[in-house]
Each structure stands twice: as structure tokens, then as C-alpha cells.
Amino acid sequence: MFWRPDGTDPAGPGQLGSLDVVLPDGPRTVPARRVPIADALELLTHGTDASAAFWSLAVQAGTRLAEAGWTGPLEPEEEQWLRRLADAMPPHAHATPLPGDPARLPEPFPLLLRFLRDVAGLAAATRVSLRLEPDDLEDGRFRAVVQVHGDTLVDAEQLWRSGAEATRHEVLLVLRRCAQVWPPLAPLLAAPVPAEVGLRDDDIRELLGDAAARLAELGVAVHWPAELAGLTARAVVRPGAAPDDVAGFFGGGRSLELDWQLALGGAQLSGAELDVLAEARRPVVRLRDRWVLLDPASAARARERALKPLTPVDALAAVLAGTTEVDGAEVEIVTDGWLASLRTRLAELPAPAPQPAGLTATLRDYQLRGLHWLDTVTSLGLGGCLADDMGLGKTLTLIALHLHRGAGPTLVVCPASLLGTWEAEIRRFAPGTAVRRFHGGARSLDDLDGFVLTTYGTLRADPAPLAAVAWDVVVADEAQHVKNHRSGTAKALRTLKGAARVALTGTPVENTLSELWAILDWTTPGLLGTLTEFRARWAKPVEAGDPAAAERLARLLRPFLLRRRKSDPGIAPELPAKTETDRPVALTTEQAALYEAAVRELLAEVEASDGMARRGRIVKLLTALKQICNHPAHYLAEGDDAVLAGRSGKLDLLDELLDTILTEDGAVLVFTQYVVMARLLQRHLDSRGIPSQFLHGGTPVAKREELVRRFQDGAVPVFLLSLKAAGTGLTLTRADHVVHYDRWWNPAVEDQATDRAYRIGQTRPVQVHRLVAEGTVEDRIAALLREKRALADAVLTGGEAALTELTDTELAELVALRRHP
Numbered sequence: 001m002f003w004r005p006d007g008t009d010p011a012g013p014g015q016l017g018s019l020d021v022v023l024p025d026g027p028r029t030v031p032a033r034r035v036p037i038a039d040a041l042e043l044l045t046h047g048t049d050a051s052a053a054f055w056s057l058a059v060q061a062g063t064r065l066a067e068a069g070w071t072g073p074l075e076p077e078e079e080q081w082l083r084r085l086a087d088a089m090p091p092h093a094h095a096t097p098l099p100g101d102p103a104r105l106p107e108p109f110p111l112l113l114r115f116l117r118d119v120a121g122l123a124a125a126t127r128v129s130l131r132l133e134p135d136d137l138e139d140g141r142f143r144a145v146v147q148v149h150g151d152t153l154v155d156a157e158q159l160w161r162s163g164a165e166a167t168r169h170e171v172l173l174v175l176r177r178c179a180q181v182w183p184p185l186a187p188l189l190a191a192p193v194p195a196e197v198g199l200r201d202d203d204i205r206e207l208l209g210d211a212a213a214r215l216a217e218l219g220v221a222v223h224w225p226a227e228l229a230g231l232t233a234r235a236v237v238r239p240g241a242a243p244d245d246v247a248g249f250f251g252g253g254r255s256l257e258l259d260w261q262l263a264l265g266g267a268q269l270s271g272a273e274l275d276v277l278a279e280a281r282r283p284v285v286r287l288r289d290r291w292v293l294l295d296p297a298s299a300a301r302a303r304e305r306a307l308k309p310l311t312p313v314d315a316l317a318a319v320l321a322g323t324t325e326v327d328g329a330e331v332e333i334v335t336d337g338w339l340a341s342l343r344t345r346l347a348e349l350p351a352p353a354p355q356p357a358g359l360t361a362t363l364r365d366y367q368l369r370g371l372h373w374l375d376t377v378t379s380l381g382l383g384g385c386l387a388d389d390m391g392l393g394k395t396l397t398l399i400a401l402h403l404h405r406g407a408g409p410t411l412v413v414c415p416a417s418l419l420g421t422w423e424a425e426i427r428r429f430a431p432g433t434a435v436r437r438f439h440g441g442a443r444s445l446d447d448l449d450g451f452v453l454t455t456y457g458t459l460r461a462d463p464a465p466l467a468a469v470a471w472d473v474v475v476a477d478e479a480q481h482v483k484n485h486r487s488g489t490a491k492a493l494r495t496l497k498g499a500a501r502v503a504l505t506g507t508p509v510e511n512t513l514s515e516l517w518a519i520l521d522w523t524t525p526g527l528l529g530t531l532t533e534f535r536a537r538w539a540k541p542v543e544a545g546d547p548a549a550a551e552r553l554a555r556l557l558r559p560f561l562l563r564r565r566k567s568d569p570g571i572a573p574e575l576p577a578k579t580e581t582d583r584p585v586a587l588t589t590e591q592a593a594l595y596e597a598a599v600r601e602l603l604a605e606v607e608a609s610d611g612m613a614r615r616g617r618i619v620k621l622l623t624a625l626k627q628i629c630n631h632p633a634h635y636l637a638e639g640d641d642a643v644l645a646g647r648s649g650k651l652d653l654l655d656e657l658l659d660t661i662l663t664e665d666g667a668v669l670v671f672t673q674y675v676v677m678a679r680l681l682q683r684h685l686d687s688r689g690i691p692s693q694f695l696h697g698g699t700p701v702a703k704r705e706e707l708v709r710r711f712q713d714g715a716v717p718v719f720l721l722s723l724k725a726a727g728t729g730l731t732l733t734r735a736d737h738v739v740h741y742d743r744w745w746n747p748a749v750e751d752q753a754t755d756r757a758y759r760i761g762q763t764r765p766v767q768v769h770r771l772v773a774e775g776t777v778e779d780r781i782a783a784l785l786r787e788k789r790a791l792a793d794a795v796l797t798g799g800e801a802a803l804t805e806l807t808d809t810e811l812a813e814l815v816a817l818r819r820h821p
Helices: 037-044 050-067 076-087 108-120 156-162 165-181 201-217 246-251 271-279 296-303 312-321 337-347 365-379 394-405 416-429 456-461 463-467 488-493 513-523 531-543 547-557 589-607 611-630 649-663 675-687 701-712 747-754 777-787 790-805 808-815
Strands: 015-023 026-034 127-136 141-149 153-155 196-199 221-223 231-238 256-264 284-287 290-293 306-310 323-326 329-335 383-386 410-414 435-438 451-455 470-477 497-504 578-585 668-672 692-695 718-722 737-740 766-773
Touching (some): 015 547, 037 050, 037 108, 050 076, 050 108, 108 201, 127 165, 141 156, 141 165, 153 156, 165 201, 201 221, 201 296, 231 312, 246 312, 256 296, 271 284, 271 296, 312 329, 312 337, 312 547, 365 383, 394 416, 394 470, 394 497, 410 416, 410 456, 416 578, 416 649, 451 456, 456 463, 488 513, 497 513, 513 531, 531 547, 578 777, 589 808, 611 777, 611 790, 611 808, 649 668, 668 747, 675 692, 675 718, 692 701, 737 747, 766 777, 777 808
Parallel strands (some): 127 221, 231 329, 435 451, 578 766, 668 718
Antiparallel strands (some): 015 026, 141 153, 141 196, 256 306, 284 290, 323 329
């Protein structure tokens, strides 16, 4: 059957019909073309997608087996190789669901064997099955009748009377293979006519165990009598009475009972009926006026009904996923009472929460829904990961959560490059809320209130004071920094005590699902089991393309992971076309020392001069300070062998921004007014393996056009540009982010540069990031530009030239380094 996952007609030869398939988003019926195996072989040799490529390889394997004279069982080496091949079968290559179970795919190995027999010419038109018929159910006697599938379905006895010698030979070959995997069929091989064989209780037990599965691997199905009913089993969590304190319940040492629940025809069996099954000595039992097949597993479950108790978090994870693992097998799980109500509550899409008092921002609808979701999971004493795209307001939503809860101090752990952004956002959106930094030399946790901001580096170096505080909420910003659960940073983070834990990241999974485990095992410990358990039960099948496992994992994660993208329906219309953000960043120790030395030396030169000389020395001072704020290597004019990483707060922040932007498949323009700084950035990005290109005033016109075309075509995600050379005349609408690495101090010039991305043809919201060194002249100029004071008005038109008219006192006040307390 040839079909397309997008649901369109696959076209080509064959009869057009329809096919039920299982896709990652659930079962679906798609158009399909039925092509006989003989005709399909040529088509498969030219297939390019993963499923066609797999069956093409199977064609080659079948051809080699036929050439080797394959007429019976496989050699051990052959079977081992084919089982490895079957393990590599893509989900789309066997996507038709099992009958009666629309979410499960058939096992790959039996399908591959059947296909190989067709290709090799074995039983191309002949297939065998067994039909079980009861002789005496009271006495437990059955017959296995051999059926042959060809143009019509006939019993082997009828086939032997017809004289079809070639077909009889094929049937005997199949039965010989079957007898090797299930010996009770051996008498058929010695019979004049292999029509039927008698079976007793032990034989039936084997068939109900794993014998039927072994036969199915050979393409031989077992058909049970219609009058015999089967049992279904699932596990049930007994939650008991609703706890008075749900948050305390999930954080405590309680456990919940887990029992087997058997059902007949969908109706749950009573305890007395389970006792009947437990005491049964035969595989066929009379129950509710029906004969019931009692397989060994069901009999064992009736005897030992209690399973290992679950912790509250394990129980919640199981009922959310809808399954639990028992003895290595996935088992359906159900519950009732308050735990069932909680499952429903967590599975619902979050509704908008009310706007918190004291928040000086109007939250958008999706942000109010995010607030409601955070409030729900944190009020249960659990935690969650807010994994919105950059620019959707994760920081603002967290500030709103703090105001909404009003229950105690919130600790934010973030990269050092984001301390300034957090403090600025808190002061802007929650004025009056205390905020302090636990970073650097002067650190205090006395009289805690509001927000405390610290860095991963500080936490790793000095975790004890922070671990001694009972925080209301602990926040891990850019939580991908702790994706390695064995790192010292991740271990230090786990020592922090909080009523709730929240992770913020735009990139919850960068490489493997194990990274997501590391984040959620911190926010909600135990939810996903140990890392070994998570890899075996979830990561391996999901990463191999198992849609059923992916759906179960999605049900489990959905209440604890909120992921929104700018492209999601309903999100983009709420976003402004352009968002501009000043991103404060601290100087490194080296930068601060260079800055203070430059102020001391060059300010003395200014004070000792006048007229044009004085103006020139002021420009020299301002230029030096801006270069220091950019990077020490820029100011010191270091060569190509200079170390760049770890020496500049701005460069650290740029790395943080790019890591998120590029993971979200974004593209970014990085403007600087200095060609030297752009070349340093390009060298740094090269060392990190990030593709970039650079356009400056000396770029020839033809090369300039080529660079623009490459960026617009998506060949390179980072475009470094000289502010003056690229401020006008370019259309770079592929960019959805603009970074001003340093400021021109003339908003009109900056706006012209930003408009390279924010112009006609741009279909996405554009985010503008202006990097500002805290406590420096950059910080003061940025404040002036925001506040529109008289000096700012002069800067609007005059740029740096306006600053040359300041008095010595005003200039000293402007450039002095103000260290953060």
C-alpha cells in the first residue's frame, strides 16, 4: 500500500483506495494505492523516503535469500541480521494499526518475514492459519484445524483431496517451521493428511502464553472459538480520601495502592469472581454463564492482585500518561475520586487568570493563560517549565506569578548576563517590589522580601546560604544551563528549598529528550522516573519514531510543560510588530578595572585642555569607554590570538541571545559602529561553530548584494553589520531579531538600522535588543534617551558631539562608574 503522510493521493500505478494509519497526532484515514508485490518491487527500488528505502532494502534481502535457496527456517546469523533490520523499520513503513487497537502498530519482524517469503517466491499465494475448535469444554479438549489461505479459504483436508501438489508442499514447509517453534504441532508432519491435531490444557496454556506470538512471527495466526470470551486487565490506583493539603501530600512520604483490575466484556470482575480465577486449574473457566479463556498472566493477576505501591508523584504521572509499566510491559491505568478530578483539572487547557494587582503592564491573553497554568501547578506543590519562544514574555509572566501568590521571597537563578534584565523588568513592571542581587562581593540575605537574583556561578560556588532559605518560588532562568544533571550547577540547584520550582527556557530540548528529563526532574522530582527508566520507557521509543509512545509522553508532559511559539494560532496577532528592549549587562572585573583607569587618565587630560583640543579629548574618552564596554580586546587592540570568551558581559549576553534565537530557527542582524569589534565578533562566532557574515563600508557592491541574497535565502543565520555602512538601502526581512551591540547615541540612526528588518515584506514580529553596560556612560545615556530630558533632546540631533559641551563636573558625573551594590 503506497500512501503519503500529508494525506494527498500518492498517484502512480495501482488501485486507489483508502488506508487507516497511525500518525504522531493520532489515527487517520488516507488515500492509498494497492499494488501487487510483484509490481511493487520495481517501484520500491526507486523509493527515496525512509519507508520506501526500508522496503527496498528488504527486497534486496529477499532476493539474496531466494538465490541462496531459502526453503525453511533461517540460519541463526540470518535471523539475527533480519531482526536488526526489522528494528530499523520506520513507523511509516508499518503504520496500519492492529485490529481492535487503533493506537498500536504491528510488530515489524513478522511483517518483514512475510514480505521476504513473498519476494523469495515462498508461499506467494499460500498462507496457513490455525482454527481452534472445542471438542468438550468441560473436559478441556480442543482441536487445532489447519486452514490454507489462497484464492479461497479451505481446510487442509479439502486441499489434500484436490491434488494441488505444489501448494501441499508449501503448506508442509510452513507447518515444519511452526512445529519447530511449537512442538504440539509435530504430529501433523507425520500424518497422511495434516488436517488437525488434538490439544490438551497444557497446550492451550502455551498458546495463551507466548506460543501464539511465536507462530505469528512465522505469519501463522491462531483463531479462537467465538463462544470463548477473553479477559482484559488494567491497573487501578486507589487514591483514598482527598487530602486536606494537596501540596503537602505530593511533597510527603505517603504512598498509594495499585491493584490489578480484570474485566469480562468491559464489566469489572468482583472479588469473588477473581477468587474463582485464582483457584482455577484449567485455562478455560465458566464465569457469568460463559466460557472464559484464562491466560497465564490473567491467572497470576487474579492470585496476586496487589502491585507495588506508588508514590503520589508516580501515581499522578501514571494516570496522566494513561499507562504504567509492569514487568517491562505498558499497562492501562485508571483511577477515581480526587485523583481523577485532579487529572482532569491538569489536562484542561489553562483559562486566563485575573490581572495581578501591582503589575504595571497589561498581560496579553496567552500570558494570562500562562499565569493561570503556573498558579495551578505551583499551588499543588509541583513545578513546571514555561518554554515560550523568546519575546513572548516569560520574565513578565513570572513577575506576575510572584505578585499573584504574594506568599514569600522568590529566588531567580540566571546567567550573569541576565541579572540586569531581570532587575530592570522587576522595577519596571512591579514598582515597589523589593529586588536585590546575591552576587559579587557584598551579598546579604537579611530581611528577605520580594525578589533575590543570583547567578548559576554564584550558586555553584556558594550554595549553602541560598540552600538555607525556605523560598516560596525558585526560578531557573535559561534552564538549558542545567540540562546536564551531573554538573555541579545542576547539583547545587537541587539543594534549594522552595514551595514551588519553575524553569524558564525557550529551548527545552536542544539535542535529546534526556535534557528535558533533567529540567523536569528538577521542577517536579519523580515525575519521569530515574534517567535510566526515562530513557528505556520514553526516550528510546519516542526518538525511534513510536507514535503511541510519543502520545503517552505528551499526555504526561502537557500539564507540566507549557510551550508556545510565535507562530502558534492566536499568538502572533497579539504580538506587537516591533518590541524594543534595553538589556543591561554587568562589566566583567577586567572591564571595570580598564573603565576606571580610562576615566581617571583621560578625564585628567580633558580637564587640562580647552577649546578644540578639549572637545577632541572628550570624544577620545567616550570612544575609549564604549570600546571597553564592548570588549577589552577591542580597547586594547589585541591581535588575532586574543582570548575573547569570558571577558565581556556584552559578549556573554550575545551568546545567550544567539543560543536561543538560533534554536528557535530565528535569524539576527548584529549592528556595531566599529569594524574592529565586528571582526572580533565574527572570530568568536567562528570558534563556536555559528555561521556568520560581515558587511562594512569597504564591501564592494557586488559582494554586498551577494551577502544580502545569502542571508535572505537562509544560508547564514547571523549577519554582522557596520552601523553606518548598513544603516540604509538594505532589505533584510528574514531577520526577526536585531541586536545593537553598541549604541550610536542617535535614535534616528539606530531606527534606520533596525528598519533593515522591520520593513515592508516582514511577516513576523521583530525584536530589538540594545546591549547596555550597567553603571557606565552607556547606562546614563540610555536613561537620558528614555526620559527625554533636555540633554537627550540635544543628543537626538547632535549625537556624541553634544556631549563635548559638558562642563568638567557634568562630564565626570556622566562617565563615572557606578558599581552595583
